[in-house]
Amino acid sequence: NAGVTQTPKFRILKIGQSMTLQCAQDMNHNYMYWYRQDPGMGLKLIYYSVGAGITDKGEVPNGYNVSRSTTEDFPLRLELAAPSQTSVYFCASSSQYEQYFGPGTRLTVT
Amino acid sequence: RKEVEQDPGPFNVPEGATVAFNCTYSNSASQSFFWYRQDCRKEPKLLMSVYSSGNEDGRFTAQLNRASQYISLLIRDSKLSDSATYLCVVNPGGSYIPTFGRGTSLIVHP
Numbered sequence: 001n002a003g004v005t006q007t008p009k010f011r012i013l014k015i016g017q018s019m020t021l022q023c024a025q026d027m028n029h030n031y032m033y034w035y036r037q038d039p040g041m042g043l044k045l046i047y048y049s050v051g052a053g054i055t056d057k058g059e060v061p062n063g064y065n066v067s068r069s070t071t072e073d074f075p076l077r078l079e080l081a082a083p084s085q086t087s088v089y090f091c092a093s094s095s096q097y098e099q100y101f102g103p104g105t106r107l108t109v110t
Numbered sequence: 111r112k113e114v115e116q117d118p119g120p121f122n123v124p125e126g127a128t129v130a131f132n133c134t135y136s137n138s139a140s141q142s143f144f145w146y147r148q149d150c151r152k153e154p155k156l157l158m159s160v161y162s163s164g165n166e167d168g169r170f171t172a173q174l175n176r177a178s179q180y181i182s183l184l185i186r187d188s189k190l191s192d193s194a195t196y197l198c199v200v201n202p203g204g205s206y207i208p209t210f211g212r213g214t215s216l217i218v219h220p
Contacts, residue, residue, distance in 0.1 A: 033207075041212065042210050042211065042213060043210045045207065088151075090153055090154070094206065097142040097144070097206065097208070098156055098159070099156070101153035104153050
């Protein structure tokens with residue numbers, strides 16, 4: 001089992017560009033989550049999904065979009081990147097309460 | 111009052127010391143409790159679940175006090191490799207959306 005995988009590991013974007021952060025899990029988990037973590041801060045929930053075709057906003061959804069067409073994949077889309085979106089992005093999945101995280105994507109917007 | 115509060119530390123202890131962290135939560139309907147460990151620039155990883163009866167895993171002991179709404183983590187015989195940030199995680203009753211504390215930083219020195 002690969003667990004939760006994320007690509008890319010690092011990315012530098014220019015202001016106004018768009019990109020998609022990829023997340024995949026091979027544990028057949030229904031629940032998937034996207035978090036961002038700013039330096040020295042805690043995790044903030046961006047979006048989550050309770051199953052294929054069902055997504056909902058978390059605490060900080062502005063500037064992001066998600067889709068969940070399969071159980072395995074949960075991509076996060078950034079439209080019109082802004083410097084405030086510079087952060088580390090973690091994807092996670094769970095079958096119930098215990099979450100498993102991917103290694104993260106370090107994004108810098110300049 | 112924040113939903114989940116932790117002392118950010120850092121706790122600076124010598125090898126072999128015993129150290130304890132507390133975490134308080136505000137939602138009395140919370141039902142699931144966890145400690146995660148996050149190494150510098152890495153993803154959070156589940157350390158242990160916290161049960162009403164308490165639980166122990168080697169040098170680590172977790173306790174839950176529902177009356178006072180806090181959970182604790184005790185680390186005995188600290189190792190250099192225990193240096194990390196410890197995240198307290200609480201799930202409100204019936205929800206698969208956890209609330210993360212900001213974490214407590216532990217530094218174990220020789």
